[in-house]
Structures are given as structure tokens and as C-alpha cells.
Amino acid sequence: MTATLEHINLTVRDPKLTAAWLERVFGWETRWEGAAMNAGYTVHVGDAETYLALYAPQAAKASGESSYTTVGGLNHVGVVVDDLDAVEARVREAGFKPKNHGDYEPGRRFYFHDRDGIEFEVVSYT
Missing domain, CATH: 3.30.720.110 (Signal recognition particle alu RNA binding heterodimer, srp9/1)
Incomplete structure (x- = not known):
């Protein structure tokens, strides 16, 4: 059995802005975008096989914690x-x-x- 990572879902402040720089830097493309849970918005940006799902809830907040010291952190x-x-x-x-x-x-x-x-x-x- 072979498993392949399809996507990673990240919370960002502005999915469209983040997708734009990812497209410029890595040559990726927006695969899909639209309304998401909790009155949020999501943009999927990547290539034909893998992508980053960029999600912004209606009211995002920064954690201020280091992911390297937070269990479950990215x-x-x-x-x-x-x-x-x-x-x-x-x-x-x-x-x-x-x-x-x-x-x-x-x-x-x-x-x-x-x-x-x-x-x-x-x-x-x-």
C-alpha cells in the first residue's frame, strides 16, 4: 500500500494574498476557492497532486506560541x-x-x- 500526502490545511489571515505569493514563489496555481466553515473562506493552491488549503475564519487570531514547543503544532x-x-x-x-x-x-x-x-x-x- 502506498500513501500520498494530498494537502495540508493552514489558517491564515488572508487566503487570497497568501495564495498569490505562493503562486509567484513556487509556480503553483489556485485549484479551488470559496466559502468555508464558520463563515470563513478557503483557497486551495498547489499543483495537480498536492496543495495547501488556506483557510481564514470570520475572526482569526494569532496564537503567539512557538509551534516547536506546542504539541500538535505545525x-x-x-x-x-x-x-x-x-x-x-x-x-x-x-x-x-x-x-x-x-x-x-x-x-x-x-x-x-x-x-x-x-x-x-x-x-x-x-
Whole structure:
């Protein structure tokens, strides 16, 4: 049996704004968007197989807690890319600050936080 991750659902302040920068940085596309539970709004952005579901409730609030010390917290979202340098340039153009660069076997990586405090790890194995 093979299992494949289909999507991750994240709460964000503005799903359309988040989807827009994800499209620019990673070349993804909006797959669906519309009304969601609790009078909220959701945008699904990704590729043909996987996506991020970006959900905003009617009244979102920031937790202020570190996900790395919270049981059940989301620590980061890992994204594999072919051209790490080109994606890093697009991350900077989107207004985010890359950090924690590393070269390791078998690839290279960096991290950044988006406007909602979600950490992304970008890695290339080429």
C-alpha cells in the first residue's frame, strides 16, 4: 500500500494574498476557492497532486506560541524545488527574509517565515 500526502490545511489571515505569493514563489496555481466553515473562506493552491488549503475564519487570531514547543503544532512546510537560488530570489521579492541556509548531503536548503508566521523550508536535491 502506498500513501500520498494530498494537502495540508493552514489558517491564515488572508487566503487570497497568501495564495498569490505562493503562486509567484513556487509556480503553483489556485485549484479551488470559496466559502468555508464558520463563515470563513478557503483557497486551495498547489499543483495537480498536492496543495495547501488556506483557510481564514470570520475572526482569526494569532496564537503567539512557538509551534516547536506546542504539541500538535505545525513546525514548517517543506517544499522541494529544482532551482534553489531562483526560488530564494522570488522569496526575497515577495518580501520575506531567507535564513538558516545549509548545504548537506544530499542537498541544499533555507527557511523563511511568511506574514502569518508560518515557516517554510525550501530544499533542492539537484
